[in-house]
Amino acid sequence: MALRRYVARKVPAGDVDDLLQDVFLNLAKSQPQTSIGNLSAYVFRIASNLVLARGRQQRWQSYPDDAALEVPDHTAFPPDRILASQEELRAVMQDIMGLPRRTRDVFLLHRFEDMTYTEIAQHFDISLSAVEKHMIKALRLLSRAASTR
Incomplete structure (x- = not known):
């Protein structure tokens, strides 16, 4: 990497x-x-x-x-x-x-930036339906990738 x-x-x-x-x-x-x-x-x-x-x-x-002199407890994990x-x-x-660019951007804005679907739609100037489709696609692809590990 x-x-x-x-x-x-x-x-x-x-x-x-x-x-x-x-x-x-x-x-x-x-x-x-x-x-x-x-x-x-x-x-x-x-x-x-x-x-x-x-x-x-x-x-x-x-x-x-x-505090820096204390030894952390690494046995917890x-x-x-x-x-x-x-x-x-x-x-x-x-x-x-690895997600397609727009799908990845929509996913990251929603999951990591806490933007609503409406805010994302306005941000990219796309329909709410398009945002929903990108999220469904992202979740489907990520779920499929996780199940193959």
Whole structure:
């Protein structure tokens, strides 16, 4: 995956998966004011911003606070479950990115940007019926992809 290679060149190997998870978390929480013309570029921009923020944070942290000295409890989730979840997330994102462009955009705006069908129809200047058809198509294709895994 190109995003993984990009991040791997920018951060230590142990931080790659954490940063990728942060990228997808930010993507899921993002609410851009305009439509995302190039989703791939948008995702890479999120990754770049997170890499820069991580670098700034590490430079300014000269003295750890008490919370940083605490060792997190990694026994809550076994490593195999974490790995399986990361692989599933990658597969789902790959499935989403493989949707036809307009269908993908409609799906992302509804599911990740919390836009209503009416708002999406107005945004793309298409009918409400077209939005519904794109969502049905997206859900059908994603369901089919998930069932073949």
